[in-house]
Amino acid sequence: MVPRDPNLVLPDNEDEIFYLGQETNINMGKTLTGGDIACEALLNEGVDIVFGLPGGAILPLYGVLSRYPQLRHVLVRHEQGAAHAADGYARASGRVGVAFATSGPGATNLITGLATAMMDSVPIVAITGQVGRAAIGSDAFQETDITGATLPVTKHNYLVTRVEDVGPTVHEAFHIARTGRPGPVLIDIPKDVMQEEGTYDYERDRQIKLPGYRIPTTAPEDQIDAAVKLINEAERPVFLAGHGVIISRAFDKLKELAEKAQIPVVTTLLGISGFPENHPLHVGFPGMHGEAYASLALDDSDLIISAGSRFDDRIVGNVNEFATRSKKIHIDIDPAEINKSVQVDAAVVGNLKHVLGQMIPKAERKSRPEWIRHVEQLKTDHPSLHIPETGNLSGQHVVRGLSNITKGNAIICTGVGQHQMWAAQHYKFTQPNSWLCSGGLGTMGYEVPSAIGAQMAMPEALVWSICGDGGFQMTMMELATAVENRLPVKYAILNNNHLGMITQWQELFYMGDTQADAYTANPDFVKLAEAFGMKGMRVEEIDDVESAIEEANAHPGPVIVDFVIEKVEHVYPMIPAGGSIQDLMEDTRV
């Protein structure tokens, strides 16, 4: 295990960011094509890996790639895989992930991946080829208005129409992607712009002029004071720690403040691994399928400190009934999130790492023994993580086994659905930033390529992708990418021959009308693994789980373990969509 560098993402000052680059300004002043200029700029941004798939309109860029051996190109099997792999790379490393695709269908195939990154604030730069400038707007072959199509799913996008804009646009795109609230940026470059000749100069092209773009760092002192006052006055405060903790690498600061003021920490789904799960103040994750005690701790609190979280509807449910007895502090780098869903008593706009740093000296040291005891009692009274013993293998057993064998040290990737919730509930994360899942968009299939990206970013790390059989089959072609690049990713398929979460909803809310959610002809995943040149294993008994995981870990290459689990098993606890804590459903089989 290589420990993740906690300081890699979002350095505090700009110079540090640019220092990440490889300073390959050797071609400065020489006449270069637009494609060369893009590669030069990518290198200067520190890019080492590009996920992509070539096509007609982007060939001028691919045509010069061989001149830049420092840019490793990973050929995916579908552009969605490129976007998700870039996303996984970005989340795992804290650097900007890069994807290439051609015009038209290549570009539209990126959209799901861009939307996933947008919802979860992941820095990606996607470069797409476009038809020649003269053909734009003519419905030419493989032409799509991709800047128009991606407007709602990118933080920003560009159509580059002059070769002299290529270098500055790439630098600007990276700047926008990784600073502030990170997000995906798309650059559409017409074929003839990539072929046209111009020059590249790092010092000239990195001059970024964005008058409308502000990057919050520290927060105004009056906001800090108002928030700290509420914290000091509170008797039952609780942190709601979101993805912002991970993005801004605020782990240590969060821990320091939580310990100093004795504030229990509830993490959001995307905040998981932002606070060590073996810490006494760790409470779990709340909301629709979160641990009941985490939801109850929010409800019983008199102050919720939302730190880098956005009061997502999966946590809040019914806005009018959410934690009605508590005041709220909202710390967010994006001012547009303040009061978007929940009205708050104090808003703090800034980079979470800096904001917590500002708060720590002002927060009073407290002990709060009664409140801590109460939260502990909630954990005892609501044993949300108990696995019902039916004798049959279930998804929870698999995740529990993974957690035990890897000691909570692996990087875990998931898509969306039951497998994701069981992974979130039962894996005991001990490493910061080791949980990669499509939280906001809920993208099935994210788990397969994102694990590839994560493994490329962290070659020494143990990467386990926990998949549902449904999501796995959406992107399983990328297994070829894993094999081709000798990536030892381990895939655990929680195979119940169902779209499990959909079955659960249909049974609970749609009168059991389980139409169209059974996979009656899944492929034989063991043979599939072998067809891809991977190791394939099947596990059907609880007792075989841990030994299979150990065997997979010992195998030097990629592995699929097909865990044949209980066909119909619900994820509990559950708070139905739009519900409140009063609607909490717990597992009655305990």
Place this chain on the structure above:
Amino acid sequence: MTTESKFEARTVTALVEDRPGVLARIAGLCRRRGLNIASLAVGRSEQAGLSRLTFVLEGPPGVVNQCAAQLERLVNVIDATDITNKNHIWRELALVKVGTSTDTRVEVLELSRVFRANVIDIGVDSVTLELTGGREKIDSMITLLDRFGIKEVMRTGRVAVLRGTLFEGEEDGQFQSSRKWANGLPHEYHVTPGVSGSV
């Protein structure tokens, strides 16, 4: 939030980069959030390369109140301010082509004088008037002209600026109601937010 919830209108001004696609980003954002652009005025600002927009957005209160903050997220938007609750003045402009005969022309011209509208064109059977003011004033004139036979109405969107402050060192757009005015002017001066448009 129910779909029945009442819509609310907000007046927003924004300073944006003057380049292709910016308006599409703004319009796209409004569409995504379910906001109706009731009126829109765009033009070059006093700063090179920047345009100033005034729009009136309608939408559910919880969403439309957020619109300025959402707009500021756009990279090309330098600044967006919801001025609805600030002390501001606004104007709209209308060109009204009204049918006239020799019998009615004098009456139309008389009406235009009262409304302080400019006559900018006269044809053999029509007069075109240019009228500036608040929405109510323009609506009133159009209503009065209706019986002569309106051939065409062309109205602009609203343009708005914050009222300049009367007191040194204070920000524009403040209401002065609680201030003691210099020469004993009314101390209970009050302006209803958002309706200070009429002349």
